[in-house]
Amino acid sequence: MLRLVGLAKRYGDTPVFEGVDLELRPGRFIALLGESGVGKSTLLNCMAGLDTPTAGRVELMGQDLAALDEAGRARLRRTHLGFVFQAFHVLPHLSVADNVALPLLLLGRNDPQRVRQALADVGLEGLAERLPAQLSGGQLQRVAIARALVHRPALLLADEPSGNLDPDTAARVMQALASQVREHQAACVLVTHSQAAAAHADRVFKLTPHGLRSLT
Numbered sequence: 001m002l003r004l005v006g007l008a009k010r011y012g013d014t015p016v017f018e019g020v021d022l023e024l025r026p027g028r029f030i031a032l033l034g035e036s037g038v039g040k041s042t043l044l045n046c047m048a049g050l051d052t053p054t055a056g057r058v059e060l061m062g063q064d065l066a067a068l069d070e071a072g073r074a075r076l077r078r079t080h081l082g083f084v085f086q087a088f089h090v091l092p093h094l095s096v097a098d099n100v101a102l103p104l105l106l107l108g109r110n111d112p113q114r115v116r117q118a119l120a121d122v123g124l125e126g127l128a129e130r131l132p133a134q135l136s137g138g139q140l141q142r143v144a145i146a147r148a149l150v151h152r153p154a155l156l157l158a159d160e161p162s163g164n165l166d167p168d169t170a171a172r173v174m175q176a177l178a179s180q181v182r183e184h185q186a187a188c189v190l191v192t193h194s195q196a197a198a199a200h201a202d203r204v205f206k207l208t209p210h211g212l213r214s215l216t
């Protein structure tokens with residue numbers, strides 16, 4: 001599903017991380033902790049082919065991302081990936097429901113029932129027709145999560161998805177991610193500073209400048 005081999009990233013002369021190895025199989029849920037600035041978001045972006053590592057290899061669904069062109073990487077992402085970004089990247093001129101429906105439309109699917117279910121999973125059932133400007137930060141974050149889940153991707157990459165949420169809503173959102181893993185055999189990489197969020201994962205790793213260290 002996802003394999004990282006000797007992954008390294010540097011900006012000019014400044015190393016971010018090196019020696020990152022990981023193998024993630026379907027149905028596995030891992031949490032990634034690490035100090036601010038250690039490169040967790042950069043690593044997630046490398047996993048998605050949105051950033052290019054300086055060394056090493058990323059294999060997604062058995063394909064070496066470096067061997068694909070940009071269109072090939074985009075196709076792979078569209079089909080197999082759900083990504084919750086730290087900055088939600090919600091489209092401002094589309095309603096909540098239309099934002100969440102986007103991954104399905106890009107795959108040529110029209111499934112309002114799936115959209116309703118994804119919104120209900122994150123507790124936004126009443127807000128489908130609102131525009132993003134009419135939502136709170138935590139509600140926007142949940143739109144981003146519903147959008148990442150709606151097409152039932154094989155791999156979920158979530159960057160601090162519970163960061164802006166109160167404990168009850170955070171637990172509900174983590175539950176939505178976890179059920180995607182358990183019921184649909186997705187794999188999930190969760191970047192978080194929250195121990196409560198990390199507790200939903202099967203394994204917890206800490207990203208250090210010299211690779212991933214297993215904490216559990």
Ligand SMILES: Nc1ncnc2c1ncn2[C@@H]1O[C@H](COP(=O)(O)OP(=O)(O)OP(=O)(O)O)[C@@H](O)[C@H]1O
Pocket residue numbers: 011016034035036037038039040041042043
């Ligand atoms: N375009 C860039 N040029 C130079 N350095 C960069 C660039 N983008 C990120 N960095 C640096 O790379 C490092 C990793 O950033 P990243 O956002 O991946 O960290 P993070 O672990 O996700 O941090 P946080 O927990 O605060 O979100 C940081 O030290 C950051 O300053």
